[in-house]
Amino acid sequence: MTTAPLAHTDVIVLDYLAALWAQSEDLSPELRDQLMHTVADYISARRAAATSPLDDAAAIITRLGPPESLVDAARRGQIPPHIRLPALIPPPPVPASLGPAGGAAEYVAVGMLTVGSLIVPVVGPVAGMLLASASPHFTPAEKAIGWTLTAGSAAAGAVLTLFFATLPFHTSAALLLIYLVMCGGAFAAGMSLLNALRRRGQAG
Template sequence: MSTAPLAHTDIVVLDYLAALWAQSDDLSPDQRDSLMTTVADYIAARRVAAVDPLEDAAAIVRRLGPPEDLVAAMRRGALPPHVRLPALLPPPPLPPMPPVRTSGGPAEYTALGMLSAGAFVLPVVAPVAGMLLASASPHWTPAQKSAGWVLTLGSIGGAFFLALAVSTVLPYSHDFVLVLLYLAMLGGSLAAGAVLLAGLRNR
């Protein structure tokens, strides 16, 4: 059996518990046991609490208040809220926030579809409509939208001037001119779709 003297913190706690026991002699046995158990658990938990832990026993005792106040509260049927053990526990974690959509939605993929597959069906109308949808979306940066417009409109303008140039040199090859015009417009629209798709994936 150890004969080492009690530490100062142990003396403070034991003195407080002894005073509390003396003050509560008029309580019923159940009330007295509940009071002593609750206060002892409070002191133990306060030292290792996840929120604002206290190592100093004197500070813990000061937070408990005078023993007579706790006994008077117990006579009234309830301990003060700050003595109840659940108050020492850390608050429950907040529910996880729903993930913020960053990969695009129906409007963004519709825009990409108009710039790619839609360009084969309606070479001018579909790409322009796709870029209008892309411009209204917050999923792309202004630089990405500008690049898409430059590629889309640039290919349309380039196809027009290419058609004029080729038709001047080959005035009777109308089918060949139309094929060049078609391919030129497709190239810019597909390139714009690739730029926007890469931007969407990098978010």
């Protein structure tokens, strides 16, 4: 179900972000979110740099270093300075006609990722991320994190479904666990996008 969006997103980058998300599981939610956004922003900034932009995703990932190294540095309270430098590069301006905080389409996307994930798992979140991907109000980094969380939870739910299907018995607890796993990542993606809209609204 992720074939279409992956055609517009570098698979190497998504794999790296997914590995970083898995490695940083023991970090506090705030530090984990900061690390993910800093790395995603670094990748976007390197590609859009006014001087010496890098189109090769593998070269950018090499400069970042292994995910475990970044997580170890974050545990010590020091996000490596070299990945903060692209923050000095101003992001592309949001079209003034659309407003910095987004419109109805952006909030519908958030709703499909949060409420929609609870009502129609997988289908609702994917539809929400397709809407978010088409929006100019979200940065490439925010979209990449959203897809990583959404696709990751759907994949984890599928793995759990296959696992429980091999067991000779099934319980309601197992079904609830699968449901929560499939919803969790999409819900987190929706809240991340919502926070981005709120930050822009406050800045505006």
